[in-house]
Amino acid sequence: MNVLQGSDLETSDIEIAAPPNGGTSLNGTILVDGADSTLTMSGGSTLKIGKSGAPSLVARIEVSGDGVFHSGTGAITLGQAGTLDINTGGIFNANAAISMADGSTLTLAGGELNATAGLDNSFDGTITFTDGTLTVSGGTFTATSTSTSENFVVTGAA
Numbered sequence: 001m002n003v004l005q006g007s008d009l010e011t012s013d014i015e016i017a018a019p020p021n022g023g024t025s026l027n028g029t030i031l032v033d034g035a036d037s038t039l040t041m042s043g044g045s046t047l048k049i050g051k052s053g054a055p056s057l058v059a060r061i062e063v064s065g066d067g068v069f070h071s072g073t074g075a076i077t078l079g080q081a082g083t084l085d086i087n088t089g090g091i092f093n094a095n096a097a098i099s100m101a102d103g104s105t106l107t108l109a110g111g112e113l114n115a116t117a118g119l120d121n122s123f124d125g126t127i128t129f130t131d132g133t134l135t136v137s138g139g140t141f142t143a144t145s146t147s148t149s150e151n152f153v154v155t156g157a158a
Contacts, residue, residue, distance in 0.1 A: 003067065005034035012045040012072070016082075017059035027058040032067035032090070045072030050082025052101045057081045063090030063111060071095050073117075078104035078125060086111030086132065097139050100125035108132045115139070 003009045016028040032039045041047065050059035059079065063069045064087035073095050078084060080103035086092045088110030097118040100106060104125035106113075111132045118139020121127060127143065 001028075001030050003030070003032045003037050003039050006036040007034075008037070009039045010042060011039070012042050013047075013074070014041065014045070015048045016061065017050055017057040029058070029060045029062070032061075032063045032069050033065040035066040037065075037067040038070065039068075040070040041072035043072055044074045046074035046096075047071050047076045048079065048082075049077065049084060050079030050101075050104065052079045059083065060085065061092075062087065063092050065089045067091075069093065075099065077101070078106065080104060083107070085109070086113050088131075094119075100127075108134055115141070118142075 016030060017026040049061055050057050059081060060083040061069065062085040066089045068091045070093045076094055076096050076098045078100045080101050083105045084092065085107045090111035092113050094113065094115045097120060098115055100121040100123060102123045102125060106125065107128045109130045109132065113134050115136045116138045118141065119136050120142045122142045122145050124145050
């Protein structure tokens with residue numbers, strides 16, 4: 001699904017390649033790209049990108065080119081093989097804690113991630129930071145299974 005060039009999409013819960021009753025061969029991608037393009041999740045809606053225990057799934061969200069993604073206040077889960085790419089000009093506003101599973105990927109390459117309720121990578125997913133801004137202003141930032149900090153900000157090139 002694409003939200004492009006000035007489009008706005010308002011929705012509730014989103015599950016990308018995260019079937020509740022089995023299923024291990026689904027694929028799904030959401031792209032939010034272009035000036036004034038927004039995807040906004042309502043209220044306590046949840047976001048599931050991929051599914052733990054299903055490493056062959058392809059589940060991806062990409063935000064770039066001045067596109068903006070606003071999550072709801074329900075859980076944000078990057079399951080195994082789940083990918084969140086925030087590229088140049090993209091902004092991802094996480095209004096709930098982000099939980100990453102082993103095998104998940106978070107890439108910040110010139111965009112902005114605002115995690116207002118924490119970022120938990122205690123299961124050692126992959127975080128790649130090449131440029132942009134990562135702000136964890138609420139909750140805690142658990143970068144790996146052995147580290148935790150509060151009020152974490154990284155800005156600029158790695």
